[in-house]
Amino acid sequence: xxxxxxxxxxxxxxxxxxxxxxxxxxxxxxxxxxxxxxxxxxxxxxxxxxxxxxxxxxxxxxxxxxxxxxxxxxxxxxxxxxxxxxxxxxxxxxxxxxxxxxxxxxxxxxxxxxxxxxxxxxxxxxxxxxxxxxxxxxxxxxxxxxxxxxxxxxxxxxxxxxxxxxxxxxxxxxxxxxxxxxxxxxxxxxxxxxxxxxxxxxxxxxxxxxxxxxxxxxxxxxxxxxxxxxxxxxxxxxxxxxxxxxxxxxxxxxxxxxxxxxxxxxxxxxxxxxxxxxxxxxxxxxxxxxxxxxxxxxxxxxxxxxxxxxxxxxxxxxxxxxxxxxxxxxxxxxxxxxxxxxxxxxxxxxxxxxxxxxxxxxxxxxxxxxxxxxxxxxxxxxxxxxxxxxxxxxxxxxxxxxxxxxxxxxxxxxxxxxxxxxxxxxxxxxxxxxxxxxx
Amino acid sequence: xxxxxxxxxxxxxxxxxxxxxxxxxxxxxxxxxxxxxxxxxxxxxxxxxxxxxxxxxxxxxxxxxxxxxxxxxxxxxxxxxxxxxxxxxxxxxxxxxxxxxxxxxxxxxxxxxxxxxxxxxxxxxxxxxxxxxxxxxxxxxxxxxxxxxxxxxxxxxxxxxxxxxxxxxxxxxxxxxxxxxxxxxxxxxxxxxxxxxxxxxxxxxxxxxxxxxxxxxxxxxxxxxxxxxxxxxxxxxxxxxxxxxxxxxxxxxxxxxxxxxxxxxxxxxxxxxxxxxxxxxxxxxxxxxxxxxxxxxxxxxxxxxxxxxxxxxxxxxxxxxxxxxxxxxxxxxxxxxxxxxxxxxxxxxxxxxxxxxxxxxxxxxxxxxxxxxxxx
Numbered sequence: 001x002x003x004x005x006x007x008x009x010x011x012x013x014x015x016x017x018x019x020x021x022x023x024x025x026x027x028x029x030x031x032x033x034x035x036x037x038x039x040x041x042x043x044x045x046x047x048x049x050x051x052x053x054x055x056x057x058x059x060x061x062x063x064x065x066x067x068x069x070x071x072x073x074x075x076x077x078x079x080x081x082x083x084x085x086x087x088x089x090x091x092x093x094x095x096x097x098x099x100x101x102x103x104x105x106x107x108x109x110x111x112x113x114x115x116x117x118x119x120x121x122x123x124x125x126x127x128x129x130x131x132x133x134x135x136x137x138x139x140x141x142x143x144x145x146x147x148x149x150x151x152x153x154x155x156x157x158x159x160x161x162x163x164x165x166x167x168x169x170x171x172x173x174x175x176x177x178x179x180x181x182x183x184x185x186x187x188x189x190x191x192x193x194x195x196x197x198x199x200x201x202x203x204x205x206x207x208x209x210x211x212x213x214x215x216x217x218x219x220x221x222x223x224x225x226x227x228x229x230x231x232x233x234x235x236x237x238x239x240x241x242x243x244x245x246x247x248x249x250x251x252x253x254x255x256x257x258x259x260x261x262x263x264x265x266x267x268x269x270x271x272x273x274x275x276x277x278x279x280x281x282x283x284x285x286x287x288x289x290x291x292x293x294x295x296x297x298x299x300x301x302x303x304x305x306x307x308x309x310x311x312x313x314x315x316x317x318x319x320x321x322x323x324x325x326x327x328x329x330x331x332x333x334x335x336x337x338x339x340x341x342x343x344x345x346x347x348x349x350x351x352x353x354x355x356x357x358x359x360x361x362x363x364x365x366x367x368x369x370x371x372x373x374x375x376x377x378x379x380x381x382x383x384x385x386x387x388x389x390x391x392x393x394x395x396x397x398x399x400x401x402x403x404x405x406x407x408x409x410x411x412x413x414x415x416x417x418x419x420x421x422x423x424x425x426x427x428x429x430x431x432x433x434x435x436x437x438x439x
Numbered sequence: 440x441x442x443x444x445x446x447x448x449x450x451x452x453x454x455x456x457x458x459x460x461x462x463x464x465x466x467x468x469x470x471x472x473x474x475x476x477x478x479x480x481x482x483x484x485x486x487x488x489x490x491x492x493x494x495x496x497x498x499x500x501x502x503x504x505x506x507x508x509x510x511x512x513x514x515x516x517x518x519x520x521x522x523x524x525x526x527x528x529x530x531x532x533x534x535x536x537x538x539x540x541x542x543x544x545x546x547x548x549x550x551x552x553x554x555x556x557x558x559x560x561x562x563x564x565x566x567x568x569x570x571x572x573x574x575x576x577x578x579x580x581x582x583x584x585x586x587x588x589x590x591x592x593x594x595x596x597x598x599x600x601x602x603x604x605x606x607x608x609x610x611x612x613x614x615x616x617x618x619x620x621x622x623x624x625x626x627x628x629x630x631x632x633x634x635x636x637x638x639x640x641x642x643x644x645x646x647x648x649x650x651x652x653x654x655x656x657x658x659x660x661x662x663x664x665x666x667x668x669x670x671x672x673x674x675x676x677x678x679x680x681x682x683x684x685x686x687x688x689x690x691x692x693x694x695x696x697x698x699x700x701x702x703x704x705x706x707x708x709x710x711x712x713x714x715x716x717x718x719x720x721x722x723x724x725x726x727x728x729x730x731x732x733x734x735x736x737x738x739x740x741x742x743x744x745x746x747x748x749x750x751x752x753x754x755x756x757x758x759x760x761x762x763x764x765x766x767x768x769x770x771x772x773x774x775x776x777x778x779x780x781x782x783x784x785x786x787x788x789x790x791x792x793x794x795x796x797x798x799x800x801x802x803x804x805x806x807x808x809x810x811x812x813x814x815x
Contacts, residue, residue, distance in 0.1 A: 063583065079585055085543075090505055090530060100488060100545025105587035105642060163625045165604045165660065172629065 029126060029143040033282040035257055036121070036320035038291040039300070040366055042147040042373065043282070045430040049148030049372035051379070054122060054200045055188035056365070057181060058115030059174060060108040060157030065116060068125040068327045074153050078191060079106035081157035082183040084176075088164045095167060101183045106155040113328045114174065115155065117357050118204045120326035121365040122372070124149050127325075127354060139278060144325070147369030147430065148376075154191065158184040159205060176205065178213045185217035185228075192226050198375040202368035203230040204361035206241025214243050222248055222383045227375070229368040231360040232315055233307035244360070245313035250371070250387045252363040254306040254321020255397070255427060256416070258299040259289060261323070261405050280325045280356070297395055300427055301402035302418035306360055315424040316387060317394050319370075321363030328355035370430045377437045393433045394426035472499025473506050473532070473562040480617045481556055484543075489550035491542045492618045494610065495560055497532040502565040504531045508558055510542045515554040521546070528608040528623045529658050531569050532562070536663070538656060539610040539621030572598045573605065573657045574665045576636060577758070580653070588643040588650075594657050596631035602659035603630045607639045611650035619650050631659070672697065672705060672759025676749040678734070682766045685738040689765060691717070693730040695751045701728030705753040712746045713737065715767075724751070736767045743767045 033043045053075070060081060065074065081104035089096050108115070124146030128139075158176040176184075185201060192199035201221060218228050232253040233241030244251035262279055283289050291299065303322045309315035371386050381389075401417035479493025495506050506527035512520040521544055529538035544550050578592030590609050596602040604625060611620040626637040643650075652671055657664040672695055679690040695705040707730040708721040714737035724730045734747065744764055751759045 076584060081585070087526070090526065098543065098545055100486075100543060102484075102488075102543075103486060105583050105585040105589075107583045107585050107587070161624075163604065163629050170604060170629075172625075172627075 029141050031124075031145045032127075032142045033145050034325060035260070035280050035282065035289065035291065036324055036366065037145060037147055038282045039257060039295055039320055040147065040370065040428050040430050041293065041295060041432070042370065042430040043145070044293065045370075045373050045434045047148075047373040047376045047434050049122075049151035049369065049376050052148070052151045052198050052200065052372040052375045053154055053191070053196045054148075054151045054202055054368055054372055055154040055156050055184070055191070056115060056119050056122070056368075057156045057158045057184040057188070057201060057203045057205065058118050059113070059159045060106040060115050061119065061155045062113060062116045062327075063107055068116065068120060069123060069153075073123045073149075073151070074119075074155065075196075076106075076155075078196065079155040079157075080184075080187055081106045081160075082176075082180040082187070083157075083160050084179045086162060086164070086177065088166045093166050095164065097177060097179075099179070101177075101179045104157060104160070106157045108157060113355075114159065114204070114361065115157070117324075117326040117328050117355070118202070118361060118365045119153050119155070120144075120146065121324060121362060122146050122148055122151060122202070122369045123153060125327050144281075147366055148372040150376075151369065151372045154188065154196075156184045156187060178207075178211045181205065182213045182217040185214070185221050189217075189221040189224050189226050192221075193224055197225070198227070198379040198381075199225070200227040200229060200368050200371050200375070202365055203228070203243065204359075204364040206231050206233045206244050206360075208235075208241060210242045210246070215246060218243055218246065218249060225382060227368075227371050227381075227383055227386050229364055229371060231364045234305045234359050234361075235307050236305050237308050239310035240307040240313040240315060244307070245310075245315075247314040248383065250367060250383070250390065251314065251316045251424070252321070252360055252367040252428075253315055253318040253422060253424060254303045254358065254360045254363040255318040256301050256303055256322035256358075256404065257291075257320070258301065258402060258404055262289070280323065295395055295427065295429065297397050297427070300395070300397050301404060301416045302397065302422045303358065304416055304418075305358070306363075306418075306422055308419070308421040309424070310421075315421070316391055317367060317424045317426060317428045318397065318422075319363035319366035319428045321360050321366075322358045323356045324358065324362040325354060325356055326362075328357060367428055370428050370433055373430055373434050374437045377434055378439060381437065389436045390428055390433050391425035393429055393436050394424070395429050396426040397423040399423070472497050472501060472503050472534075472564075473560045474498050475508065475558050475560055476537070478612070478616055478618050479558065480613075480619060481553070483550055483553075487547035487550055489544040489553045489556075491556060491558070492539065492621050493558070494537045494539050494618055495527045495532065495562075496537045497534050497562075500534050502531055502533055502567070502569055503562040504565040506532055506538065506540075506560065506562040508540045508542060508560050510544075511557045512544055512549070512553045513555050513557070514552050520544075520549050520552050528621060529606075529656055531565050531567075531658060531663065533569060533571065533663050536656070537610075538608060539618060541621050569658070569661075569663045570598070571663045571665050572596070573602060573631075573659060573662050575607070575655050575657055578655055583642075589640060590643070590653065590655070591638065591640040592655070593636045593638055594626050594631060595636040596633055596659075596662075597665070598662055599633050600661070601630055601632055602662050605629055605631050605637065605639075605657060605659045607641060608656045608658075609641050609643070609653055610656075611643060611653045613649065614651045672702060672751045672753065674707075674749050674751045674759040674761035676747065676761035676763045678747070678763055678765055680765070682768065683736045684768045685736055685770050687736050689734040689736065691732045691734050691747070691749075693724070693732075693749045693751070693761075695724045695728050695730070695753075695759065702751075702753060703728055705730075705751045708750045708752075709734070710748045710750070711737075712748075713739075713743055715745065734765075736765070739767050739769050741769050743769075 037043050082101045083104040084101045085098035124144050127144045128141035158180045162173045188201050229250045230244035232244045232251045399419045403415045406414045473495050481491045484490045509524040523542045525542045527538040527540045574595045576593040576595050580590050608623040613619045620643050622641050624641045626639045631637045675694040677692045693707050695702045703726050705724045709717045716735045718733045748762045
């Protein structure tokens with residue numbers, strides 16, 4: 001039965017300000033870790049993912065991706081896109097799937113920002129937002145370190161833009177079909193068999209039910225030594241999405257941090273915004289946004305949207321998936337203000353290039369990247385071994401609740417409760433996982 | 440490796456053969472006001488799928504919709520392999536308009552068996568209004584970083600109310616006028632407010648690697664594109680000679696059509712890359728689609744190749760262009776040539792005459808005095 005796989009994109013926020021045109025910053029920038037890399041301890045793991053390939057099955061990359069990423073980290077010659085034609089039958093109003101996929105570019109146009117953000121978590125990105133300075137926190141241009149900054153990314157575009165008048169209120173949708181996703185999985189597996197190894201497939205996507213065509217492709221990939229990671233889903237207590245729910249897939253739920261949007265004096269009572277806008281960077285300026293080692297489990301909460309494990313599903317681990325900063329240029333409308341691309345002609349240079357994004361889509365690349373660190377140490381690890389090590393070295397997160405200051409849903413103090421069905425084996429820990437990998 | 444190489448060669452040959460066969464054996468059945476012009480093409484694409492791309496035309500005098508093209512694929516023995524159908528990419532087709540369609544036999548095994556195909560088309564009459572009021576302002580093609588052909592541009596809503604779900608359709612043609620690819624997409628955002636202009640970007644993908652021209656059409660739920668629907672102007676530029684002397688006049692003739700019909704009142708501008716004067720340099724095509732001018736070649740000192748370009752524009756059309764080259768010879772006036780020969784002749788006579796005088800003097804004077812002669 002046909003169905004669509006929806007990209008998982010739960011919450012997005014942007015700071016929208018207009019600033020004068022400023023020259024593009026230099027590309028050699030000081031490196032900086034973030035709260036999420038600090039929390040999963042990739043900053044002290046001792047590996048960078050060198051010689052490991054990660055096929056990111058997503059929306060491809062925005063045309064100006066070089067504004068964000070080091071050019072040598074993207075295997076453009078291996079990039080590929082897959083698309084299945086879908087239309088609404090004008091007489092019945094039903095979706096009609098073509099039943100085959102056709103190749104497309106891996107370079108997206110509009111709404112291709114999801115994949116760009118996902119990739120930024122893995123390999124890092126150039127960052128500079130004058131809004132920080134305007135907000136009273138001057139911050140020079142910097143390179144935000146990824147969890148595995150030296151992996152080679154293969155952009156595989158399986159999620160495309162669809163406008164289907166008469167369907168889903170005619171809204172502009174970004175999704176992929178079963179056939180397109182399976183084609184991407186087979187393609188990455190073929191690359192692995194051609195010598196692009198070790199290979200990880202990272203899928204920040206999912207749908208509401210299992211499908212044979214995708215499970216077959218996953219089994220094929222795993223049988224050929226590919227590591228497969230997928231999002232758990234954003235449906236909270238409704239259960240997990242597929243393919244993340246398959247036991248053979250390493251799935252990622254989303255956690256947050258007690259001190260997100262924290263301001264030293266706002267434990268009680270909460271002051272109004274603005275908050276400390278640089279909270280997301282690992283920094284000791286204010287004495288709190290540098291997560292101690294080992295990561296305190298009491299500082300970790302599970303988001304309410306992160307999928308809970310149901311019968312017949314398997315949630316493996318959680319990883320940072322709330323308020324993850326990254327490039328999100330939203331196509332030509334929001335090119336980076338330093339870009340020399342077409343954006344200059346169509347929009348005022350703005351600061352909407354970097355978004356905080358929440359979702360298990362954001363947790364997934366953390367897990368894929370940690371797997372890459374492990375494979376750098378031992379490229380012969382198979383799916384079962386990687387999954388086992390990641391789970392046994394995870395930081396257990398007991399069921400509980402936490403009250404944190406959050407912009408959503410209340411712009412204030414908000415309590416997140418969760419049970420043991422939301423944590424899997426716990427929070428992924430890169431340093432421990434790598435240490436547990438046999439040489 | 441050798442085996443792989445052979446398979447690749449075989450595939451390429453098979454590809455060409457299939458195009459030839461299907462182009463010659465197709466059968467068309469039209470229904471009602473919709474018809475299929477002979478611009479369609481069948482071929483096996485790079486993924487191994489048999490693909491038919493073409494156009495449907497509304498040859499009646501009423502709007503039609505649900506223009507459905509049905510394809511039957513046959514083997515070499517005329518056995519039916521499969522049936523497939525698809526709708527024209529424009530939902531509503533106004534009288535005189537065309538829209539592309541694409542039918543893909545999404546089965547590689549069956550695709551390899553296809554020898555020829557037949558097409559038929561059906562449609563319903565559309566009673567509603569569809570004013571022609573969307574205008575494709577400009578478009579351009581480019582190849583993205585992954586090597587895929589894309590078209591972008593802008594659409595303007597000339598109506599006084601919103602145009603929703605503004606779809607842009609592109610048809611790509613080869614040199615022979617066959618359709619080699621078609622695609623569609625929506626403007627971003629897909630709703631265009633009155634007097635607003637929005638962007639679109641279309642990806643042709645693998646469907647056509649080599650096209651020589653393309654046409655664009657647009658429609659929204661409420662409106663159609665300005666008529667004729669954003670066709671690229673075809674410009675024919677001709678000169679009455681290809682070689683001219685400096686300063687001489689050349690007759691310039693420009694003809695503009697839309698690929699089928701002549702286009703009058705198209706604005707034409709002539710440009711030379713190395714000087715010279717056009718009279719007039721710009722103007723409009725007449726009722727025959729023609730614009731004439733005179734080009735006075737520049738004065739050059741050495742033989743010069745000049746490129747003359749004719750640009751044609753008209754609201755509702757995509758800019759068309761044509762280029763011709765003309766060789767301009769350097770300055771060579773008859774008077775100058777005469778005086779040159781005269782001077783050269785005079786000099787020769789003087790030298791010869793002088794030589795004779797000298798010789799005679801040498802004969803008359805003693806050898807020892809000759810030196811003093813030369814010194815004086």
